[in-house]
Amino acid sequence: MGKRAISARFNSAALERWRTEGGVLLERFFTADEIAPCRADMDSLYGDRRDPAAAAVDQKQGDAVGVFSRDQFRNFDDMPFDCSPALNLLALHPALIELAQTALGTEDVHLYQSHSWAKFTGEADFDQLFHCDFKNHTLTVPAERVSQRTINCMIYLTDVADDLGAIHYVPVSDSNRVCGEERDPFGPEEVQAPLKSVERSGAGPAGSVFAYGIDVYHRGTNLTRPGGVRYTLTASFKAAGNDMIGWSAWPVSFQKPWHIFFEHCTPQQLSCLGVPAPGHDFWNAETISRTQRRWPMWHAQPYRDALAS
Ligand SMILES: O=C(O)CCC(=O)C(=O)O
Ligand SMILES: [Fe+2]
Structure with a gap:
């Protein structure tokens, strides 16, 4: 863990829990004022898909x-989103970047996944099998060294109570005890009942962040509250240069509104997306002016200033 001062939004005990048990709930990491415009963005993106009269779907037996x-994934989309900067930039909030830097022990972190997800009661049975997310974040397995790991944040944009589809998870020491240290990312049948017997709920108020790792057994649960809504945004970070980890390459979605990021991000936020920081040897007069042509509202001055110095 780095020596930097720890943000008031999280403490070293919480990070230690993330490091040793794989998952920790950071209650009200974001303020109500920070969440409100993001929630409005989610309403504008997904609100019309809601059927308040729909009854909960339950496809399970007993x-x-x-x-x-x-x-379950009908109302799910990768960043950028066609809405205001609030939701788009939440995954790059400086406090979240600081959390990732402190957790991974490096200044140089990249955001490699951010998706928004709306779940409405009755739209699906959201109950899932226990699994680990490394199945679609790497072709290998979760790393042992903390610097090679990922910190995967689920940001709650609504209150996430137990009848509103709270994530359920099993701390690493408990899963090691009940089903051994091996991790099968697809969650085979034989681990389901032992894990269920020790599962915990990640329920928490809007603004909370559930920070976990790709080695943690967890599952989505169903929304049963009549008319219920659960909005979340993910923010997954890795150390820059960790090529084992991926989700999608950001430039693939070039038709999406990336200009929002170039108009509103600081150089540090852009660097989390792979845009070299001011002073990097990628930048010279030509690359700055071409980038400015591509993104006319980009604040290029810090990059120019670093050239001059
Ligand atoms: O949305 C959730 O609560 C968890 C979903 C999940 O774990 C997944 O789809 O991989
Ligand atoms: Fe998952």
């Missing part, structure tokens, strides 16, 4: 855990 179904 105590069983659920399965992955496509219906």
Whole structure:
């Protein structure tokens, strides 16, 4: 862990819990004022998909855990989003960058995933099998060294109560005890009941962040509250240069509103997306002016100032 001062939004005990147990809930990491415009963005993106009269779907028998179904992901999209800068930039909030820097022990972190996800009662049975997310974040397995790990944040944009689809997870020491240290990312049948017997709820108020790792057994749960809504945004970070980890290459979605980032991000926020920081040897008069032509509202001055110095 780095020596930097720790933000008031999290403490070293919480980070230690993330490091040793794989998951920690940071209650009200974001303020109500920071969340309100993001929630409005989510309403503008997904609100019309809601059917307040829909009854909860339950496809399970008795105590069983659920399965992955496509219906769960109907209202799910990768950044950028066609809405205000608030939701787009939340995953790059300086306090979240600081959390990632402190957790991974490096200044140079990249955001490699940010998706918004709206879940509405009755739209699907959101109950999932226990699994680990490394199945679609790496072709290898979760790293042992903390600097090679990832910190995966689920940001709650609404209150996430137990009847509103709170994530359930199993701390690493408990999963090691009940089903050994091996991790099968798809969550085979034989681990489901032992994990369910020790699962914990990640329920928390709007603004909370559930920070976890890709080695942690967890699962989505169903929304059963009549008319219920759960809005979340993910922010997953890795150390820059960790090529084992990926989700999608940002430039693939070039038709999306990337200009929002170039208009509103600081150089540090842009560097989390792979845009070299001011002073990097990528920058010279030509690369700055071409980038400015591509993104006319980009604040190029810090990059120019670093050339001159
Ligand atoms: O949305 C959630 O609570 C968890 C979903 C999940 O773990 C997944 O889809 O991989
Ligand atoms: Fe997952």
